[in-house]
Amino acid sequence: MLELTLVEKSMLFARGFKAWRRIESMAKRLYMAIALRVFGAAFDAVSSISAECERELADWEEGRRFALGVEPKGPCITLEKKGRRIRMIGTGLKDPHLSILFKNLDSAVMVFTTYMGVVQATVENRALIKGDNGRAMEVIRILDIIMIYLLPGFILKKNFRTVPGFTRSQYLVMLRIYAALIPALVRTFF
Amino acid sequence: MQLPDSYEHHHPTKIIAGQRAVSNLPFEAGRFGAKKPLIVLDEEMGRTGFIHLLEQAFADCGQKSGGVFFSGERATAAGAGEAAEFFRRSGCDCFIAVGGGAVMDGAKAAAMAVALEGAEFPSDRRFSMKLPKIIAVPVTYAPGYQVTNLAELFDEEKNRPLHYFSENFIPCMAVLDPKATLKASGAAKAAFALEALARGLEAASGREANPIVVIYAKAAIGLVKNFLGPALNEKRSREADQALASASLYAGIAFSGCSGGIITGAAHGLKAVRGIEAGMAAAVLLTRGLDFVAREMRAPAAELVAVRESLSLVRGIPGLPRGLREAGVAREQLEKIAEVAQAGPFLPEDRAREVFTLLEEAF
Numbered sequence: 001m002l003e004l005t006l007v008e009k010s011m012l013f014a015r016g017f018k019a020w021r022r023i024e025s026m027a028k029r030l031y032m033a034i035a036l037r038v039f040g041a042a043f044d045a046v047s048s049i050s051a052e053c054e055r056e057l058a059d060w061e062e063g064r065r066f067a068l069g070v071e072p073k074g075p076c077i078t079l080e081k082k083g084r085r086i087r088m089i090g091t092g093l094k095d096p097h098l099s100i101l102f103k104n105l106d107s108a109v110m111v112f113t114t115y116m117g118v119v120q121a122t123v124e125n126r127a128l129i130k131g132d133n134g135r136a137m138e139v140i141r142i143l144d145i146i147m148i149y150l151l152p153g154f155i156l157k158k159n160f161r162t163v164p165g166f167t168r169s170q171y172l173v174m175l176r177i178y179a180a181l182i183p184a185l186v187r188t189f190f
Numbered sequence: 191m192q193l194p195d196s197y198e199h200h201h202p203t204k205i206i207a208g209q210r211a212v213s214n215l216p217f218e219a220g221r222f223g224a225k226k227p228l229i230v231l232d233e234e235m236g237r238t239g240f241i242h243l244l245e246q247a248f249a250d251c252g253q254k255s256g257g258v259f260f261s262g263e264r265a266t267a268a269g270a271g272e273a274a275e276f277f278r279r280s281g282c283d284c285f286i287a288v289g290g291g292a293v294m295d296g297a298k299a300a301a302m303a304v305a306l307e308g309a310e311f312p313s314d315r316r317f318s319m320k321l322p323k324i325i326a327v328p329v330t331y332a333p334g335y336q337v338t339n340l341a342e343l344f345d346e347e348k349n350r351p352l353h354y355f356s357e358n359f360i361p362c363m364a365v366l367d368p369k370a371t372l373k374a375s376g377a378a379k380a381a382f383a384l385e386a387l388a389r390g391l392e393a394a395s396g397r398e399a400n401p402i403v404v405i406y407a408k409a410a411i412g413l414v415k416n417f418l419g420p421a422l423n424e425k426r427s428r429e430a431d432q433a434l435a436s437a438s439l440y441a442g443i444a445f446s447g448c449s450g451g452i453i454t455g456a457a458h459g460l461k462a463v464r465g466i467e468a469g470m471a472a473a474v475l476l477t478r479g480l481d482f483v484a485r486e487m488r489a490p491a492a493e494l495v496a497v498r499e500s501l502s503l504v505r506g507i508p509g510l511p512r513g514l515r516e517a518g519v520a521r522e523q524l525e526k527i528a529e530v531a532q533a534g535p536f537l538p539e540d541r542a543r544e545v546f547t548l549l550e551e552a553f
Binding site: 004126 | 240249251369370426
């Protein structure tokens with residue numbers, strides 16, 4: 001017998017059925033496709049408002065493209081620096097200069113359900129970086145900034161070694177980001 | 191740590207450990223050029239349903255495994271032939287061994303049979319032919335020699351084990367997932383941990399120990415020292431189980447870099463003559479014969495302290511024999527066991543006398 005919790009045992013039992021395995025894979029792919037689009041919109045909203053993000057983007061050349069997604073043949077989005085912000089230019093790989101691809105759906109789902117921080121996932125080698133490593137670290141830092149602004153404190157405490165203390169002006173930035181996220185989401189999904 | 195005048199070290203196993211490590215297996219296997227694996231496991235593992243976890247990982251990548259082959263309780267030429275036939279028929283390109291030592295031996299023997307293409311197993315102990323890739327998914331509590339360059343095949347005609355050595359037996363990848371932890375009794379956990387200690391101690395004090403072997407051996411001993419207590423005392427401790435699985439793996443890697451030792455040699459003799467499992471045998475020998483082992487092997491002092499601390503944790507565990515007599519060995523058999531140990535693959539020099547003394551100490 002394996003040392004598993006009741007939930008894990010039930011999942012293992014369900015996975016015994018081929019149909020379940022197909023449904024589970026599809027559900028994970030669908031979740032990741034939606035989560036990546038949400039993050040695409042979040043890149044747009046945060047990069048246009050956050051000063052930390054602006055500093056990070058200062059050295060980026062215009063038109064720099066990067067992709068975020070899941071290997072192999074999983075959902076993927078490509079983003080591009082346009083002016084002072086990062087815009088999602090579509091799904092799939094669209095000639096990115098850099099791509100950060102999670103090695104499997106489970107690792108990607110763990111990060112995009114906030115079970116694990118993106119930095120933690122990177123140091124655990126759960127993502128494959130194709131392109132310049134230094135540029136990848138820049139993207140990961142921006143992803144980190146996005147998480148800090150979007151996620152509630154108790155999740156941040158779980159995922160970040162040191163949770164940054166927010167100033168009053170940063171709380172205002174957070175509210176502005178939430179407000180900007182709505183049109184960004186509309187642009188991304190429709 | 192001393193630097194030898196000259197040494198060679200080769201251990202190509204990529205270790206993937208941690209939460210959902212199994213999900214990573216298809217992608218990482220693909221990097222080794224393996225797309226369609228044959229999964230080898232035993233009946234007991236088959237009943238646990240762990241295979242579904244692997245199948246889900248392949249389904250997530252849009253792939254399928256080449257099939258499942260159930261290996262027997264020990265690897266035989268006939269079983270290996272069957273597995274090789276299944277491997278060829280299904281168009282597989284690598285083996286994934288899920289389980290303990292017997293399964294790993296089964297996968298190694300099957301890989302040999304694939305390379306031999308129907309020819310008989312050679313009498314030469316060194317096997318130099320190119321083999322399909324092997325991936326190990328050790329299931330705690332499983333012994334750590336899965337990642338060694340050794341394979342044991344049971345000769346049914348002569349009723350004795352045959353040992354083969356090849357660099358190609360070393361798995362290209364070992365995946366340690368906390369979900370691959372079997373429920374085990376305190377005695378089984380202790381035996382498993384003490385076997386890792388024995389291998390680590392032998393590797394660290396072996397004449398051919400190089401700095402890399404010593405690093406792995408010390409890591410194995412350190413992990414056992416720190417996590418054996420929690421593994422024995424807590425009802426469910428994933429961290430401790432994972433640490434012991436890692437310790438076993440490191441000890442196996444360290445042991446690959448040395449030619450053997452008197453504990454492993456004596457344990458081999460006990461298994462061959464009395465059918466005592468290698469882990470349990472190593473546990474008894476280490477518990478009773480540590481003073482002798484320490485004198486004989488000139489083991490590093492810090493590691494000896496760690497081993498003594500670990501041994502104090504397992505004293506009095508029900509089911510763990512306190513000596514060879516309790517394990518069902520008769521005094522008259524000790525000489526025979528020492529002879530078999532000397533004839534085995536773990537004692538390159540004449541150490542029959544030392545093995546006999548160790549057996550007497552542990553009686």
